[in-house]
Amino acid sequence: MSAAVFSPYLLALAVVLWAAHEVAAGKSPEEKCVYLDGAQHLDTVGLSQDGDVVIGALFNVYILPGELDLSFTKEPYLEACSDFQESPMQWAQAVVFAVEEINRDPSLLPGVRLGYRIMDSCTRHPFTLRAAMSMISGGNGTCETTRPISYLATCACLSNRREYPNFFRTIPSDAYQARTMAQMAKRFGWTWVGAVVADNDYGLLAVQVFQEETKGTGICLAFVRTLFRERLAKDVDRAATAVQASTARVILVFAWYVDVEVFLTELVRRNVTDRQFLASEIWSTSGRLLSNPQLYTIAQGTLGVAIRSAPMPGFEEHLRRLHPFRYPQDALLRVLWEKTFGCRMNTSAGSQSDLPPCSGTESLEGVQNGVMDVSNLRVTYNVYLAVYAAAHALHSLLACTALSTSDPTLTPGCSSPDNITTEQLLEHLKLVSFTTQLGEKFYFQDGEIPPVYDLVNWQRGPGGTLQYVPIGRVEGSQLIINESAIKWPGNLNKVALCLVVHRMNCPPRHRTRKAIKKGLPVCCFDCLPCAEGEFSNIT
Numbered sequence: 001m002s003a004a005v006f007s008p009y010l011l012a013l014a015v016v017l018w019a020a021h022e023v024a025a026g027k028s029p030e031e032k033c034v035y036l037d038g039a040q041h042l043d044t045v046g047l048s049q050d051g052d053v054v055i056g057a058l059f060n061v062y063i064l065p066g067e068l069d070l071s072f073t074k075e076p077y078l079e080a081c082s083d084f085q086e087s088p089m090q091w092a093q094a095v096v097f098a099v100e101e102i103n104r105d106p107s108l109l110p111g112v113r114l115g116y117r118i119m120d121s122c123t124r125h126p127f128t129l130r131a132a133m134s135m136i137s138g139g140n141g142t143c144e145t146t147r148p149i150s151y152l153a154t155c156a157c158l159s160n161r162r163e164y165p166n167f168f169r170t171i172p173s174d175a176y177q178a179r180t181m182a183q184m185a186k187r188f189g190w191t192w193v194g195a196v197v198a199d200n201d202y203g204l205l206a207v208q209v210f211q212e213e214t215k216g217t218g219i220c221l222a223f224v225r226t227l228f229r230e231r232l233a234k235d236v237d238r239a240a241t242a243v244q245a246s247t248a249r250v251i252l253v254f255a256w257y258v259d260v261e262v263f264l265t266e267l268v269r270r271n272v273t274d275r276q277f278l279a280s281e282i283w284s285t286s287g288r289l290l291s292n293p294q295l296y297t298i299a300q301g302t303l304g305v306a307i308r309s310a311p312m313p314g315f316e317e318h319l320r321r322l323h324p325f326r327y328p329q330d331a332l333l334r335v336l337w338e339k340t341f342g343c344r345m346n347t348s349a350g351s352q353s354d355l356p357p358c359s360g361t362e363s364l365e366g367v368q369n370g371v372m373d374v375s376n377l378r379v380t381y382n383v384y385l386a387v388y389a390a391a392h393a394l395h396s397l398l399a400c401t402a403l404s405t406s407d408p409t410l411t412p413g414c415s416s417p418d419n420i421t422t423e424q425l426l427e428h429l430k431l432v433s434f435t436t437q438l439g440e441k442f443y444f445q446d447g448e449i450p451p452v453y454d455l456v457n458w459q460r461g462p463g464g465t466l467q468y469v470p471i472g473r474v475e476g477s478q479l480i481i482n483e484s485a486i487k488w489p490g491n492l493n494k495v496a497l498c499l500v501v502h503r504m505n506c507p508p509r510h511r512t513r514k515a516i517k518k519g520l521p522v523c524c525f526d527c528l529p530c531a532e533g534e535f536s537n538i539t
Helices: 042-046 084-105 125-137 174-188 201-214 228-247 257-269 317-321 331-341 379-399 422-430 494-499
Strands: 012-015 047-049 053-059 062-064 081-085 114-120 148-150 190-198 218-226 248-254 276-279 305-307 434-435 441-443 454-458 466-475 478-481 510-514 525-529
Touching: 012 047, 042 053, 047 084, 047 305, 053 084, 053 125, 053 257, 053 379, 081 331, 084 317, 084 379, 148 379, 174 201, 174 248, 174 305, 174 454, 174 478, 190 201, 190 228, 201 218, 201 248, 218 228, 228 434, 305 441, 305 466, 379 422, 379 434
Parallel strands: 012 053, 012 148, 053 114, 190 218, 190 248, 248 276, 276 305
Antiparallel strands: 047 114, 062 081, 305 454, 434 441, 454 466, 466 478, 510 525
16 A cells, blocks of 8 residues: 555544544644533643544543532533543553554555544543543533444444444444343253342333343342432442342342442441342453452352453553653553652643652553553453554555545545545445454454353452452353352352252241232232132142
8 A cells, every 4th residue: 555645634534442433634724623511621631643644542531520510500511520540551452452453454444644642531421521522622522422432331222224324333232242141041040030230221211121031031120229420429339229129139230330330338237148149341350440459258159240351462551661751642641650650740730749759760660550560451452452453454445446536436435545535444444354463353243242241259358358259251142151269258169159049939827829920920929818718729
């Protein structure tokens, strides 16, 4: 492919959690973006590198938003978010690593230099939308939009190609892990299961799939309780009360790891024990939960569906070489530096003034934290794949153009270097196919990837701490489990969990009969008094 010359920010292909947008190419001088608010301070929460083509990415580096002014008496203003998270920082570095790796590869996008713009989403839609708008306009303005490739959006709703025809992801749909949990319930004979889920599509659709998969099998949900961040204290109280009062010993938990931590901590406070938790992928490998001493007892034995893990050769060395002087535009790295070494970077506008200045000799070599842990790269690898998918689609789009002309009409489905459109790029993204560095074939099936998961079990490690241990995997519809490797919670075992089930019949001594509830599973019934002169013969 011949060398190409691009305008900076010609195209931003998004690798995002929920939303993505494009930097419009070739806007006329009269065209202006409309700014949505005055919170320009949020535009600096991230990192960037110029390039011919820019990869845009959103990560939830901070998770606690500031108070919102709902008086509607002045223009909206978003305060900075707090509670810095280490794992998303590693995900962001996966973009940097992949872009630098692609730029060194002479066979992929020759003559084209990739850049990146990475911003914080704060896990909330106002911040996510604002960050996306800032990515596409150089500030918080409204401009044109493009197609996302998500590394973490698992909602089954996004599989609907009629509603989301231009959505792609490098992580399987939640429908597959909900089916996996249903398979596990069938395999272990768990017929009475409780559910605590996020009060959004992530949790509610997972419960729906679980019920569909267990219909007619004798498996029933004892209760369903939801967790919503804005009313978390109240919802956690309701969920913990349901768990405490129910005879169900198996609890399906489909919620964000921060909310799960609050929920489990409340169960500990109430001295609730001997529950078998089924964990969704977002908390099944959470280092934050595993390292919380309060949860060592209650969470022991948890079985979880986990995003598959894969190595990224060279990534650990990339992380070890990180330094604010090497990446001066990386505001997130400066925050990590100050938190890790307890010193103040002179160039950091948000530095903690009470900290001593950094010497410049600090190094991440030998540091152990959530950023530097490369033993199990899960979401990080999904991000890495998303960047490569975008690069291969762009390579295909440019490589198929006739070399002797810049007229994009001469080669159907292709583009010239100076006239790239998102519609053309989309067509090549649908057909993208390449071999990863691990020798695996990567491709999209209607925007999805084939479902592959790890199955993990939370067990006590050295010193009584918790660690997750691989006990199986899922490949397509095939469930592979090494049951002998499972450590069950507390004093229970698989047999005990199977015996703690709901009542299957009404007490005959009370002269009652079973009345199945219309439209519900056979295990959902009322015990009604027998008619005069009649008795139940079911014991």
